[in-house]
Amino acid sequence: MNFWRAVGAIVWKDIRAELRTKDIFSSMFVFALLSVIVFNFAFELRVPAMKMVVPGIVWIAISFAGTLGLNRAFVIEQDKGSLAGLLLAPVDRSAIYFGKMIGNLLFMLVVEIILLPLVMIFYNLSLLTPAHLLALFLGTYGFAAVGTVFSAIAVNTRAREVMLPILLFPVLLPVLIAGVKLTGALLDGEALSTLGNWLQIIIVYDIGFTVVAYLTFSYVMEE
Amino acid sequence: MKRTDRILLLLTVISGASILAAALGAFLLAPNAAGLTPDETAAQRIIYFHVPAAWLSMLAFGVTTIGSIAYLITSKRFWDSLAVSSAEIGIAFTLAAMASGSLWAKPAWNTWWTWDPRLTTYTIMFLLYVAYFMLRSALDDPARRARFAAVYGIFAFLSVPITFMSIRWWRTIHPILLDSKNFGLSRGMLPVFFLGLIAFTGFYFILLAYRTRLERTRERVDALKEQLGY
Numbered sequence: 007m008n009f010w011r012a013v014g015a016i017v018w019k020d021i022r023a024e025l026r027t028k029d030i031f032s033s034m035f036v037f038a039l040l041s042v043i044v045f046n047f048a049f050e051l052r053v054p055a056m057k058m059v060v061p062g063i064v065w066i067a068i069s070f071a072g073t074l075g076l077n078r079a080f081v082i083e084q085d086k087g088s089l090a091g092l093l094l095a096p097v098d099r100s101a102i103y104f105g106k107m108i109g110n111l112l113f114m115l116v117v118e119i120i121l122l123p124l125v126m127i128f129y130n131l132s133l134l135t136p137a138h139l140l141a142l143f144l145g146t147y148g149f150a151a152v153g154t155v156f157s158a159i160a161v162n163t164r165a166r167e168v169m170l171p172i173l174l175f176p177v178l179l180p181v182l183i184a185g186v187k188l189t190g191a192l193l194d195g196e197a198l199s200t201l202g203n204w205l206q207i208i209i210v211y212d213i214g215f216t217v218v219a220y221l222t223f224s225y226v227m228e229e
Numbered sequence: 230m231k232r233t234d235r236i237l238l239l240l241t242v243i244s245g246a247s248i249l250a251a252a253l254g255a256f257l258l259a260p261n262a263a264g265l266t267p268d269e270t271a272a273q274r275i276i277y278f279h280v281p282a283a284w285l286s287m288l289a290f291g292v293t294t295i296g297s298i299a300y301l302i303t304s305k306r307f308w309d310s311l312a313v314s315s316a317e318i319g320i321a322f323t324l325a326a327m328a329s330g331s332l333w334a335k336p337a338w339n340t341w342w343t344w345d346p347r348l349t350t351y352t353i354m355f356l357l358y359v360a361y362f363m364l365r366s367a368l369d370d371p372a373r374r375a376r377f378a379a380v381y382g383i384f385a386f387l388s389v390p391i392t393f394m395s396i397r398w399w400r401t402i403h404p405i406l407l408d409s410k411n412f413g414l415s416r417g418m419l420p421v422f423f424l425g426l427i428a429f430t431g432f433y434f435i436l437l438a439y440r441t442r443l444e445r446t447r448e449r450v451d452a453l454k455e456q457l458g459y
Contacts, residue, residue: 152384159377163367172363176356177384180391183349207391214387222380225301 012097016105017112023082024113030078034117038071042125060129061189065182067121068146072114073171076153079110080161099224103154107219110157111150118142137198138189144208145185151215152177158226184208237438244435247428251277254424260417268336275329277421281429282326283351289319289433290358290386297382300375306448307441309375312382313365314440316358318433323355338402347403350391357385371448 024030045063046056053059083089092102122133122142153174160169175182184207191201198205255277262273296312299305330348331341342348364381368374 155380155384159364159380162373162377163364164369165367169364169367172360173381176353176360177388179353180350180388211387215384218383218387222301222383225376226380228376 009101012101013104017108020109030075030113034071034075037074038067038117038121041067041070056129061186065186071117072149075113076157077167077170080157084161099227100220103223107150107154110154114146137192141188145181148181148212148215151219155219155223181208181211241435244431248432251425251428254421259421272333272336275333277425279326279329281426282322285429285433286319286322286326289315293382294386297379300379310441310444314437314444316361318436320358345402354388357388
């Protein structure tokens with residue numbers, strides 16, 4: 007089977023499993039929404055204009071919800087014993103990586119697409135512009151690229167779910183910082199062309215994460 | 230005493246003496262910085278410890294990355310021992326650099342801490358290696374621990390270049406010592422500065438040798454215990 011056919015099969019498998027249970031999606035979405043509401047109360051009385059903290063709220067909601075979804079990605083595989091089957095399949099280990107990564111990315115993007123209009127309504131802002139979506143996509147991609155590897159690591163540790171955010175957040179912080187800066191600057195009305203260096207940081211990290219993940223994933227999956 | 234032990238002991242003594250010389254030089258020989266308040270002039274002398282500590286933290290994490298990559302390629306336990314030893318020393322030097330920087334920041338910036346890009350990225354780097362040790366402690370099987378830690382060690386090192394570059398990319402209040410045109414120290418300071426840099430670097434390698442040996446011994450003890458069913 008060629009590489010991308012194998013990747014496609016794994017992505018399709020995850021989508022179909024998700025369409026039947028809607029486990030990952032519903033928990034991610036509800037959690038993201040709840041974090042937006044919790045932050046709303048946490049900041050409301052102390053911040054002169056909520057617009058100032060919206061970039062932070064959006065990115066934190068995405069990070070928290072994303073962590074939740076990533077945790078499920080390999081826990082499900084391991085609990086039902088399907089990980090062994092996946093590993094026995096005659097495909098390259100990196101095909102498993104890209105399959106799971108694209109699946110995670112899609113789930114996160116779907117959550118974001120539904121969350122964003124709600125945030126726009128809550129705070130009376132415009133977030134559905136191409137520039138905003140590009141920034142969100144690049145940040146989310148970095149999240150999924152690293153998160154998929156770390157999720158496979160965390161599921162094998164004693165602490166399991168607790169381990170993932172501890173591993174993930176420090177590695178992702180540069181991407182998060184750049185993402186928050188981009189969203190904030192775009193909300194302030196700056197053009198995307200003036201924000202080149204923040205975009206550069208995200209893109210460099212996205213590429214770096216993908217390359218390192220591609221090279222190391224087979225060692226994580228080695229049993 | 231084996232021959233390697235004797236050599237290590239000799240190097241330890243040399244390293245100790247050079248550290249002492251560097252410390253004396255920093256306090257007694259180096260000229261005062263010009264144009265600063267008395268407090269700042271005294272605090273400015275951290276540069277002879279702060280810069281070597283910061284440099285060694287990055288060198289140490291670099292060695293951890295090399296050890297991690299080498300472990301994944303060869304599966305030899307030695308590389309894992311080297312990686313974990315170096316990461317531990319790196320954390321110690323990171324804390325030393327943060328503490329000394331904080332002492333200088335109080336008179337110079339009028340605060341112990343500020344969320345400057347350089348300080349922020351350095352803190353991220355520190356947290357990365359804290360997470361590295363948390364990951365290790367959450368894994369029981371030695372081979373798997375070594376493998377996972379190696380993968381994480383490689384990811385973690387992606388943050389080291391951004392720390393080094395952060396003061397050049399973003400506006401920062403952190404001083405830049407090295408840039409393409411000139412070197413931010415006066416002529417009288419340079420010998421003491423480089424003596425400190427060399428002495429500290431030697432000290433790092435001595436520490437690394439001892440720490441790696443300790444790690445190897447610990448692994449042997451663990452393996453022996455398992456053999457005896459202890």
